[in-house]
Amino acid sequence: MYKIIFKLLISKIANSKAQFISLLLICAIGVAMYIGILDVSKMMQANAQTYFNKQKASDIEVLTPFEITQSKIDELVKKDNSIDYEKYNILDVKATYQEQEYIAKIQTNEKFNQPYLVKGKKITKDNECYVDTSNDELLNKNISIDLNGTKKNCKVVGLVDSPQYLSLKYRGYSSISSSKINLIIFTKNSFISDYFPKQYWPYPSKYNALSIYYPNKDNNNTFSKEYQDFTKDKIKQVSSIFNEKYLTSRDNNQGVDAFHTDSERIKEMAAVFPIIFFIVTILVSANAMTRNVQDDRMLMGSITSMGFTNKMVIAIYLIYSFLTTAIGCIIGFFVGFHLIPPTIIKSYSVLYLIPNIKIYYNFEVAIQAISIMIFLIILTTLVIAIKETRDSPAQLIRPKAPVSGKKILLEKFNFIWKRLKFLNKVNLRNIFRYKKRLFMSILAIMGCSGLLMTGLGIMTSVKPIISNQYTKIDQYMGIAYTNDMNNKQLTTNLNKFNKVSGIENSEASYNLNAQIKINNKNEDITIISPQNATNFNEMITMNEKFNDNSITITRKVAEKLNLKKGSKIKITYNDKDYQLTITNITDNYVGNYIYVNNESFRDIFNINNFNCIYFKTVTKNNSDVLKVLEKQSFIKVIDDNSFLQDIISKSLNSIENLVYIMIAFAGILVIVVTFSLTNINIIERTRELATLKVLGFYNREVSNYVLKENIIITIIGLIFGLVFGTYLHRYIMNSIEANDIYFITEQPIYNYIIAFVITLVFTIMVNILMERSIRKIDMVESLKSIE
Amino acid sequence: MSYISINNLKKQYHIGSVEINALNGINLNINKGELVIVVGQSGAGKTTLLNLIGGMDKSNSGELIIDGNDITKYKTKMLTRYRRHDIGFVFQFYNLIPNITTLENVEMAKEVAIDPFNPKKILQLVGLEDRLDNFPSQLSGGQQQRVAIARALVKNPKLMLCDEPTGALDFETGKNILKILQAMSKQLKMTVIIITHNHAITEIGDHVVEMKDGMISKEYYNQHPKTIDEVEW
Numbered sequence A: 001m002y003k004i005i006f007k008l009l010i011s012k013i014a015n016s017k018a019q020f021i022s023l024l025l026i027c028a029i030g031v032a033m034y035i036g037i038l039d040v041s042k043m044m045q046a047n048a049q050t051y052f053n054k055q056k057a058s059d060i061e062v063l064t065p066f067e068i069t070q071s072k073i074d075e076l077v078k079k080d081n082s083i084d085y086e087k088y089n090i091l092d093v094k095a096t097y098q099e100q101e102y103i104a105k106i107q108t109n110e111k112f113n114q115p116y117l118v119k120g121k122k123i124t125k126d127n128e129c130y131v132d133t134s135n136d137e138l139l140n141k142n143i144s145i146d147l148n149g150t151k152k153n154c155k156v157v158g159l160v161d162s163p164q165y166l167s168l169k170y171r172g173y174s175s176i177s178s179s180k181i182n183l184i185i186f187t188k189n190s191f192i193s194d195y196f197p198k199q200y201w202p203y204p205s206k207y208n209a210l211s212i213y214y215p216n217k218d219n220n221n222t223f224s225k226e227y228q229d230f231t232k233d234k235i236k237q238v239s240s241i242f243n244e245k246y247l248t249s250r251d252n253n254q255g256v257d258a259f260h261t262d263s264e265r266i267k268e269m270a271a272v273f274p275i276i277f278f279i280v281t282i283l284v285s286a287n288a289m290t291r292n293v294q295d296d297r298m299l300m301g302s303i304t305s306m307g308f309t310n311k312m313v314i315a316i317y318l319i320y321s322f323l324t325t326a327i328g329c330i331i332g333f334f335v336g337f338h339l340i341p342p343t344i345i346k347s348y349s350v351l352y353l354i355p356n357i358k359i360y361y362n363f364e365v366a367i368q369a370i371s372i373m374i375f376l377i378i379l380t381t382l383v384i385a386i387k388e389t390r391d392s393p394a395q396l397i398r399p400k401a402p403v404s405g406k407k408i409l410l411e412k413f414n415f416i417w418k419r420l421k422f423l424n425k426v427n428l429r430n431i432f433r434y435k436k437r438l439f440m441s442i443l444a445i446m447g448c449s450g451l452l453m454t455g456l457g458i459m460t461s462v463k464p465i466i467s468n469q470y471t472k473i474d475q476y477m478g479i480a481y482t483n484d485m486n487n488k489q490l491t492t493n494l495n496k497f498n499k500v501s502g503i504e505n506s507e508a509s510y511n512l513n514a515q516i517k518i519n520n521k522n523e524d525i526t527i528i529s530p531q532n533a534t535n536f537n538e539m540i541t542m543n544e545k546f547n548d549n550s551i552t553i554t555r556k557v558a559e560k561l562n563l564k565k566g567s568k569i570k571i572t573y574n575d576k577d578y579q580l581t582i583t584n585i586t587d588n589y590v591g592n593y594i595y596v597n598n599e600s601f602r603d604i605f606n607i608n609n610f611n612c613i614y615f616k617t618v619t620k621n622n623s624d625v626l627k628v629l630e631k632q633s634f635i636k637v638i639d640d641n642s643f644l645q646d647i648i649s650k651s652l653n654s655i656e657n658l659v660y661i662m663i664a665f666a667g668i669l670v671i672v673v674t675f676s677l678t679n680i681n682i683i684e685r686t687r688e689l690a691t692l693k694v695l696g697f698y699n700r701e702v703s704n705y706v707l708k709e710n711i712i713i714t715i716i717g718l719i720f721g722l723v724f725g726t727y728l729h730r731y732i733m734n735s736i737e738a739n740d741i742y743f744i745t746e747q748p749i750y751n752y753i754i755a756f757v758i759t760l761v762f763t764i765m766v767n768i769l770m771e772r773s774i775r776k777i778d779m780v781e782s783l784k785s786i787e
Numbered sequence B: 001m002s003y004i005s006i007n008n009l010k011k012q013y014h015i016g017s018v019e020i021n022a023l024n025g026i027n028l029n030i031n032k033g034e035l036v037i038v039v040g041q042s043g044a045g046k047t048t049l050l051n052l053i054g055g056m057d058k059s060n061s062g063e064l065i066i067d068g069n070d071i072t073k074y075k076t077k078m079l080t081r082y083r084r085h086d087i088g089f090v091f092q093f094y095n096l097i098p099n100i101t102t103l104e105n106v107e108m109a110k111e112v113a114i115d116p117f118n119p120k121k122i123l124q125l126v127g128l129e130d131r132l133d134n135f136p137s138q139l140s141g142g143q144q145q146r147v148a149i150a151r152a153l154v155k156n157p158k159l160m161l162c163d164e165p166t167g168a169l170d171f172e173t174g175k176n177i178l179k180i181l182q183a184m185s186k187q188l189k190m191t192v193i194i195i196t197h198n199h200a201i202t203e204i205g206d207h208v209v210e211m212k213d214g215m216i217s218k219e220y221y222n223q224h225p226k227t228i229d230e231v232e233w
């Protein structure tokens, strides 16, 4: 008997290859999408965590400008004697290689935060060193390291990544030159201690940095809540010994934190995708299984009339759908893990330096995806099979009575109906004949095109940020930060500043970092108060020109806090609250700012100084200017706008890659779904189509007849899909926790056109493919009277 | 020359390695305007022959000359055109399109015809003028078959092919159907071929063909074909 069941099963599959495969593919896509998208952030984090574990990332770093004495360490151990630690040195130096000057950090840690050797060989001698991988031109070169005029050569033997510098963005500023660090050097402690003269601190056996590691903690996963709570506690404990401003926990390391946010953002952005995929999958598979079972009524009838029980018949269907789903799930499993996360992680690797991306099968996610998929499809099959086998064998042997014709709503509008061409009327009736099928098809198409629309929408929200911010809005090249300057100091300094050749325009300002509350969470906002309002318009283009009465806020904040012109905003600065009345709102894409005219600023904050200079350069290439400016003693730090632009565009590019994947999958889904629906439509109506052939309809006409119906259904689904996609996209963009990036949530017309055309073209393509099966319909066979 | 001229027509089916000679060398001539009745046991090859004449299937060898053209040489497109312009088909199980009304079913066929009749007039002819807006499921079997006949007729075909048109109907209804077909052939000078299991019906035909094992076993002409009402069975 099992043999018979097996035989029936095999013949079933052989008879419905196209269905079997499309069902299988849909399952595969659904599972792959679910796994891929939901696992990206976890896989990114798992890779980072593995890297941390391997390189023994410390829990807390104490980086001070003075000596860390043994007595302080003893104090620390007294509080928690389980700790493990390493003392080392970290110094800001300058390094040169053939005229090229580097602003460098040199550090000597070996036990914790071990550098990971990417290229080259291990350090064996004292005068050898590693440098970070962004400076690969230095490999095997002798660099000269210079601390306050004392120089020593050192050979670069290897390129390394370090868990302390996950992101190139956050290597910090140098204390000796006020510019950004662009080189990290790792050496043995003896290199420093042997070499640096004693008057320069630190000298042998004195250290200014400390790595702390807690071996006995429950959770070492940097990205988990437990770990973060744990380090918070420990920071509190350690801060009674060292000033808190010298402490960083692993999760608060700027690079790690940015990485964490970026990885979570992917999930927020894409989480709805797999859900919609699942819904579409279920719709299509339910559709296909209904078709399948109805198609086999006779077979079921004859099996049951041969004495088999309904249970066995149902079992055949369950096995059938289990097989497709299971094979689909297995394919989806591998595609999901091997295709999606690595692609996205790779695109993030320009921002975050994690060596050796490995694929981790996250069985939790996989089991979720697979069990939901199998459960839903099996359930659908079960419901349909039970419903269909309830008829007696005699009833089953006869084909299901065709759904009787009915007038459709449109016919009530006689003036329209009368004008329709005859065949169009027939098409319309057919469309509305099978309500269930219509509904499922529309929903499926709606899902696909909605996803497409969302993908395109994310792309258009993300893409223009860079050009809008850095070409349309920001006109300045950079900001030079100084100590607070009173009017007299400012005049002298500006004089010096403007003398630097290449400077086109400059404008002094006081910039201060304050906080606002958005949804009860503190968000940073920068208050900018330029000295000369009119000239400031040369630096930043605002929607309405900035003037001596303006208090202008950027759009993201205005939208988040629902502010209009005339609204008041509460700002916290140095633990004090201030009220400001908004006069203007302006477009801005990166960062949150309030531009306050200098008079109001002085009144409100009681600050009469300036602390930075916005500047424009004559040419775009400003590196020469920057070099000269760096040498000015009154300048502390220079924010180079082109550097920021570069970093942000890299981050946005990574998002784009994700979107390409989503669009590709949505496209594939459109194809598979239309294929499956059209296929079912044709099988279901073989008799009708054969009749048309007998009547002398050409193959072309017969397929047009079906094609037209499919196109109408597709267009209805598409219209819903476009609306759905618009809202879905808006929802996703709003839910992305990027409080300092403003996304445009309106979709341009061409997105609608693209989504529309792509879906329609896919539908037509599939239909053209299906023409073959229409041509193959055998009139004689299809119309053979039912014996 | 006859309207239809069939020479040594053969058709085989293969089931596995077994070869079935469905038509084993048919020779037959049919004149324009004849009402031909084909009888024979089940499996004799009647349907196969009709399908070949109707261009729904392809033969293996022999000639099938309709109006001077050998349709065995036709490719798919030409065959479709032949069906479209020359043939009206009536099946045992009416094969109406369930989702459209009586009138629309007939109009459907009209869509592809060159010189069609008025669908409403044809439906009047088969006595369905009152049921134009009914859907197939709302009609009795006989009524449905009349719609099927109207659908075949509306194209104004040169050749009507009916495969057991009364097979699924009761006696009275069947008689009605045959009456219509006979009237059509006489009034419109249409060539009509009807397959039946009922020997009594042979009396209404101008030309009777009896088949057995894929061959024509007997063939004769009735000098005075009876009208349906004169036939008893």
Ligand SMILES: Nc1ncnc2c1ncn2[C@@H]1O[C@H](COP(=O)(O)OP(=O)(O)OP(=O)(O)O)[C@@H](O)[C@H]1O
Residues within 6 Å of the ligand: B013, B014, B015, B020, B021, B022, B040, B041, B042, B043, B044, B045, B046, B047, B048, B049
């Ligand atoms: N598709 C097919 N495959 C194999 N054999 C077939 C096929 N169609 C018909 N036959 C065989 O060809 C022979 C002729 O069949 P045909 O349908 O023409 O008979 P018939 O005279 O119409 O019979 P009935 O009166 O029962 O309708 C039969 O032996 C039948 O089994």
Ligand SMILES: [Mg+2]
Residues within 6 Å of the ligand: B046, B047, B048, B163
């Ligand atoms: Mg037959």
